[in-house]
Amino acid sequence: QALQEDVAGACAWIHECKTQKLLKHEGDQSWTYTQFNTPWPVTPRDSVLHVTTVKGADGSLTRNLKEEPTYIPEEKGFVRVAKVEGFWKLVPKGDNTEVTYQVHTEPGGSVPAMVANKFVVDAPFNTLKGLRERAEKN
Template identity: 85%
Template sequence: MGSLYRIAFGVGLTVLVSATAQAEEWKEAKNEDGIKVSLSEFAGSQYKAYQGVTTIKASVAKLRALQEDVAGACAWVHECKSQKVLKHDGDKTWTYTQFNTPWPVTPRDSILEITTVEAADGSLTRKLKELPSYIPEEKGFVRVAQVDGFWKLVPKGANETEVTYQVHTEPGGSVPSWLANKFVVDAPFNTLKALRERAEK
């Protein structure tokens, strides 16, 4: 069961090749408290892709353990209201997440197909693909239309991990530009900061 839980990691990982191929030049948007956030235009989209990178003083194994606690993980994923596992099959897991949004924007929900790839060097990559029609839409929520991104955990010693969180999202419906511009910086920064705080306790 562990592999299915570790995958409900928030809206962060996806088709690594797709996200890398379509994101254009990365430009630093925030570099604070050991967390660097960069943004990029994304081909065919009005919404920017974001990338957050930090080093956490914890092993890949500890970070995986934190991720396996689906309900607990929601506390450190930016604006996560609730999340659960829908299905698990081999290296793939399907998760459902509800997100908070500021009034008057309708809250969003998301269904992710997450694929976990483990490398011989001990690194872990989680690819994420949005499946908006996997289950019927929930009343009171707008379904996220597309997510392309990934999490990558790379061991940098016995008790240190470099964490990269890169995502492009099509939020569905109408989203004010001020909120979209704020989200692409706040989402990676706040998620990585909260994950680090829990991992380093």
């Protein structure tokens, strides 16, 4: 949970994250801005997410992710990700935490199929791997 709440620091373990910042935090809601690295010839992407945190009676924590592409003006040199829907779910299991990460993204603009397909596989795997490595260090 602490690793996810460190919005700028989380960029170190999120796949192809170039930079990330917290735009606003209000109660159980926050808005984040992220810029992503992309391979040539794809124009770099950015996204604005509305994150709603829900605490379960079982000690679980769910962070629901929803795009808000018009929350801030578009940045020059980036294509704004038009659609993001997903969640992180953290469930305590004794001394461990079960982590589920599910997200559907439509990157917008032109992305060659080979690049898109590689990202679909690499992004969740590398993000979860990075989170685990960081959590085990702490």
